[in-house]
Structures are given as C-alpha cells and as structure tokens.
Amino acid sequence: MKASEAATSAGPATAGPVPVGDRRSRRRAETREEILDIALDLMAEEGVAGLSLAAVARRLGIRPPSLYKYFPSRHAVYDALFQRGQEQYRDTVTKAAARAPEPGLAAIGTAFDAGARWIMGNQTLAQLLFWRTVPKYAPTPQAYAPALQIRDLMHGLVLAAVERGELHPDAAGPAGLDLLASLITGPVSQQLANEPDVPFEEGRYMPLVARLPDLFAAAYPPTDAAAR
Incomplete structure (x- = not known):
C-alpha cells in the first residue's frame, strides 16, 4: 500500500x-x-x-x-480606527470601480456613489477620516497608507478616462486629483451638516453625486486630439 x-x-x-x-x-x-x-x-x-x-x-x-x-494612548486608538476606516473605504470604492460597466468617467461615478454611501453609513468613522475633528491628532504613515492607495486608484480611473478621450490629460495631474477629491467632499459634507439622518436616496445633496463626473469633465474637457 x-x-x-x-x-x-x-x-x-x-x-x-x-x-x-x-x-x-x-x-x-x-x-x-x-x-x-x-x-x-x-x-x-x-x-x-x-x-x-x-x-x-x-x-x-x-x-x-x-x-x-x-x-x-488615546491617539493610538484613533490611529487604529483611522486605518480601519480607510481600509473599508478603499475596499468599497475599489470593488465599485471594478463593477462599473465601462472604465473612465463611468467608473469614477460608480466609485463616487459607493464612497458616498459608505460615508453616510459610517458617519462617525468618516468624521475621523475626512474632517480631522480630533485636535492634534494626525494619522501615522501606516494608518494613512490606504488613503494613498485610494488616490492611486482614482489616478488610474482618471488616466483611463483620458485614454478614452473623456478628459484632458491635465486631469491626471496633482491639481486635477485634488479637484476630484474636493468634488465628492462637497455634497457629502453638506448632507452630513444638514440632513445626517436622511436615507441616501432621499437626501437633498446626494443626487448631486451622480453629476460630479460631468462637472469634472467640464473642468478638464478633452482636447480635439484626445476626443478623436
């Protein structure tokens, strides 16, 4: 045997x-x-x-x-929560972008929608992540690493939109990525400030999230060469 x-x-x-x-x-x-x-x-x-x-x-x-x-320390607890939240947010927008019917602006819109929904469902963590509400607390490099991965993801989505002729190449630069991050922050901040307990679908500001890719494209319209 x-x-x-x-x-x-x-x-x-x-x-x-x-x-x-x-x-x-x-x-x-x-x-x-x-x-x-x-x-x-x-x-x-x-x-x-x-x-x-x-x-x-x-x-x-x-x-x-x-x-x-x-x-x-108390800041060590904040740091662990910051990393937990950033990892959850990263995973949420990454999976959403992968499910988008098309790359480029469509994937940016899908990621924005998923990210906004995550924030509305995790408002306490979101305050720690995006609004820095704790005096003198700053995340350690380890805790902040997922946030950099999110920026890399969005950079890749913007580059795909540029390749598809949907955006000007400047959109993939640092200023373009900063504008993109600022666009999603606006409606979400307004929603949390004015209607934090209203469901996503009924929120006054949440419908604006779907319009953000078009606003970004208006700020970085494709050149004639890129559009062909």
Missing part, C-alpha cells in the same frame, strides 16, 4: 492543539477589535473628539491601566 493510500484509509488527519502563543495572539487581536468597537460606539455618543479611554475600559469591564496593554 502506498503511503498516500495508507493516509487515506486511516481517515482525515485531525488538527492538533493550537499553540499557546497563537491562542494568546488571537485573544489579543479579538480584544483589540472589541476595544475599537466600543471606542467607535462612544465616539458616536459623545462626539469623535470626546473619546475617553477610561470610559472604554469601564464598558469593557477592565481597569483603565489594563487598556494600555493594547493601546498606549
């Missing part, structure tokens, strides 16, 4: 015990995520800048000093 046949006849191998170190790492990771969830709930209740680590510890059922084993 071959060794492989012997293994098959003996039945499936059973997993051995999880090493103690792995169990501890898993529990630590789970506790960190629980702390972040509690922090997010408190930020929604008390305001993004009003986060108290003592309140987080009480809700978790531990003494405040024990919390510092997981996060050394």
